[in-house]
Amino acid sequence: MSPSSLRSEEFMAYAMDAWADTVYRIALSHTRSVPDAEDITQDVFVRLLKSTLAFEDDDHLKAWLISATLNCCREMHRTTQRRKTSPVAELPDTRAAPPADEGLFSKVGAVWNAFGSLPPNMRSAMHLRYVEGYSAEEIADMARCRPSTVRSWLFRARKKIKASLEGKDAL
Template identity: 45%
Template sequence: MAEQLRSEQFMQQALDSWGGAVYRLALSHTRCAADAQDIAQDAFLSLLKSTVLFNDDEHVKAWLLHVTTNRCREYHRSAWKRKVDTMDNLEPLADRAVGDSALDELTEHPVWTALAQLPEKLREVVHLHYIEGCPTDSIAKILDVHPATVRTRLFRARKQLRDVLDPEPRATREKKGVSRETQSF
């Protein structure tokens, strides 16, 4: 029996609407443009072959982000990732060869560097909440966790980011009169 694939129009709309979000999420997880492209392509191939009936556009977006997260986790657990030396020092050269100045600008930003220091569980909730604009309930469904877990991870991630981006001890900031409410974080 032949597989029933989704229509070209449906796939084009999904790619136009959420291709960037899927790629950014994969890039946030893998920290490598080539691996992120592979994972994004795999997520859209899964959508093409999927028989899931979607309720609305938000359902498609949540499904794609969920599949992308799972593919990223599979990537990190794979034997390839564990056993192959990736030559991380050559990766920036490969990215620059593509000539994508926006990608270069993103990876050189201090927030990108700070996000790289977060554990994966914290980094993914920060990305989904602040970059993709997903509410905590949606993130909980995407990651298969409780909404309270998402809120806790966001709290911990913000604290760690604050400490990384502003290494001055909190007590010193408070003595100088910079309270938490006045910080532009």
């Protein structure tokens, strides 16, 4: 690809300023790993740089970035599942909730752990609905599924989180 076919520096700076945090948050909610989320964020913006798609408006660009992020998360999940590696050393579980005596922080940690235990499709739907503010129809367009499927994911995710927080097994 020649340098002339790449997007302008101004466009890339605008896109990164406007939506890098959103891309990073989605990637982090999927991977629960800061380095992986950073890698995915970088990959998404490299894809944007190389893309020749003409965007109609900011909403179209944001939807494209979110779809690209979800695709990168799926790709990373697929490649890590196929790759057979053994850990070099046991690492501490950084996802554990803070000690119970820390009040609000322990509740936030419990919610974060419950959210992290959801399957990727439910985690994406929950993030896009409740953090980014998208409707079920908009999420369905991004996830390439039916709105009723998204509503089912949201319902089941809320049920699983509630059961997890109450200390019960869900579904």
